[in-house]
Amino acid sequence: MSGHADYQLLLVDDEANVVDGLADTLPWHELGIAKVFKAYSGVEALEILKTNPVDILISDIRMPGMTGLELLARVRRSWKKIKCILLSGHAEFAYAQQAIAHETYDYLLKPVGDEEIMAKVGGAIKALSEERDETRFRQRMARAFQESLPKLRGELLNELLQGLKYAPDRLTDKLESLKLNIAHDESFALMLVRLEGHLPKLDFYSLSLMEYAVANMAEELFKDSFRLWNCKSVHGYLVFVVTVPEEKRETFGSPEHFARTAEGELQQKAAQLQLSVSHYLKGSASVLMNKWGAFPHDVKRLYEDVLMALRRQVGNESELFVEVSGNPAQPPVRSLQRLHEPPMLVHLLESGNFDLAREKLTAVWEELNQNWANSPEHVLEVFFSVYASFSSFAHKNGRELADVIGSALADVSGLMPGRSASSLYGWMFEALQLLRQSMENETRNDRDITVNQIKQFVQKHLVDDVSLQAIADDLYMHPVHVSRVFKLETGENLSDYVLRLKMELAASMLADPSLKSYEIALKLGYQNPNYFNKVFKKYYSLTPQEYRQKQGNGGEA
Template sequence: MYSVREHLPEKRAELMKDVLLGHRFADAGLVGKLEQLEIGFRPQDKMQLLLIRYDDHQPTHKAFRLMKYAISNVVEEIYGSAYHLCHTDDTYDDLVFMASPKQPQAEPEMLMGRLGERLLHSVRQYLNATISLSVSRMGRFPDHVPQLYHQAVSALRKQAEAGKGLHLNAAAGSRGASLKSLAALYEPPGLTTLLEAGRMEDAKRKMDQIFTELSNSVFPEHVYVAFHYLAAAFSYMAHREGRQLAEVLGEQYQQLLKDGYGISLRSLETWTRSVMQQWVEGTNDSGQDAGSTLIRQVQQWIDHHLGEDLSLQVIAGEVHLHPVYLSKMYKQSTGEGISDYIIRSRMERAVHLLKHTAMKIYEVGQEVGYHNTPYFIQVFRKHYGLTPQDFRNG
């Protein structure tokens, strides 16, 4: 028992990193992991992100890690009485805390801001250190985590020249006009989902969409945010497939890290397409069995027919298999049922339409296969904890 508890922090950080990178879990499976790791929040709980960047130079990596450990303890002490907390490190070795209120709060963003100021003061006073802090707007765990994170990164970038120790509140701009325009990053299915399913042609098209949108963007921070998004997707896949991170990301990755906020669109695209090409070649070399090919076909067909009848019988007919056999094989290959994938895909598409179009609620419902509007609202509320209209207004 002692050995298990000894490794809890490491296991919690691994799970939170998967959530941060957009890995999808069936709700029941995620609840089981959260309970096993003694994490206090559950799917669809309200939460905010704290992105903490340690600004001071340390002479050794060990000293740097010790300081981050000390900062984490200060965060736990200040926020722990009001929030369930869990944290991990991101690609840039910044601390990312997920904080879910233990009790309903009348003014949650004001409380988070006050505690943030207290955190900055305590780190300066007791650790003689300075940090930069970005606090996200309120969202739902785990669905909103990746986008909240990228918004927090962008907010931190915008204030990089304003001085160390600055407390930011990414909630102030809610969705933020600039990030909202980068629809290609968040339009489902995401890049991680496509890579995980082995849908390489779809992943290439996704990248084409991202770089087309970046080339038309007038916001320099979009390139930095896109780099972070792409690096996170590739890092997750390297971890999932047991491949060396340096092997997947290549030598150019280190130079892009050094470029930081000055990264150019051209260098980002060159690196991204190189990594993608090597990944495709590695996938082809390892071979694809008939089962994984079939799963890709099923998911692609579902993604292109979200507004139609997606009964198991219809899908099985498209791939010429018995419904029972298809259902069993899909569950064994992916860890979730076909119906889980359908609902998740429909809800992700609905979220995208609510955020990026002016379609009426009933039109969004019809677009994703729900012709009974009250039922669409019911399913959406069950999945996200709020109605489509509340989500759009939030």
């Protein structure tokens, strides 16, 4: 059940029969060992190490000339990643333990059996594989993270603009990981830039370049006095969070002086940005500046204020510069916050997170019931939004909503669920539970199908290549997923299932007295008959010959 054979092993012992026996009789390829080197002294082992990329070294401790511990010390200085396994007898075991604890992957106590050696080497290969995967993963992730840093920063700001709530500690961690220097309760201003004229009509690539240019111009203009953090909002506008560095804040003096001086300088920089768009990009832009707020509590509020000012004071006009009032008049009717803030209900459903979907619906209903229970429009707003999310989720899974939650709950002709907050509550959670049950049933059915496909492949290729990788390749799945699904559904490891089938087939073949045990071993894919005999005995507690005799089919084994 190993992966591709690409590891190399070095065996070191002054007893040639020990080295040759281990190298030539054990099925190393089954562990992923591509090549086995043999050395009969420590000096010969060092020569091999200088010219070959060895991954695992097995050495006896007691050797003439250079001992195994001396060899180990040399290896540790020059080849730190090699996994070293020491062979020690009872006499030198206590002496070897101290070195083993600090420098050796593992040890084997003589006399040692083949299965024990295979198990130790298998463990070393697993450790090497994990180290390789972890190193490669970290390198890839570090590069990808640096390349994605602007995008990740923009995504976080967009989440805050839409009202996503973060626990303080978690938000601090995210800000630090994204290298954003802004603290809780720090003062900030919000600036919105709407590109106008020919700019919004550009193709996606050209528009992205223009937006990138605007952000760079802003950084250049503001850098002496302010820090900027920007994104393209879900409404298609460039939004900047503007803060003042600590060293610059001191030059603005008292809070009252800061408000006047910082705001004046900020407005001047924003006006310069507007002129730069016109001069360098040959386009136009409207710029809206908001008053100072506290981060992150006021991010969503200030963004909503600036959007309202854009609708009311700018509209379809262009090249306007608007300073948004710090206390805009609150409209008599307000929208539902929890319904439209991220994470959206449809996204929670699509990700299969039904627990969070239920929490989302609970929060929506609590806001509705507390503030707008007697507003038919708000009740219907929630109903239609939730109904659309449920329908979209059902359709993306290839089903009609009525097939999932039943025709009665899916029927909107009478709009009964949308007539009151209480009836809406019962409808939402009953429909959600039915959606969840439907998806869990489909998941179980899909797993059953996958397990049956695995079993069919194993049975068909039992005497050929039945490795985990071969099964995964045939099913177009990841090997880890194949293994976990099989274990989850059957309660049996896939490797144990393959072994069981092989041993049952071997037992049935032993009923034919004309077949010798080595012929059976070869038919089952075991190139080493001795190894087959050991596996068979471990499974049945009898050798093949003993099993045959017990079954009354005596013959030459």
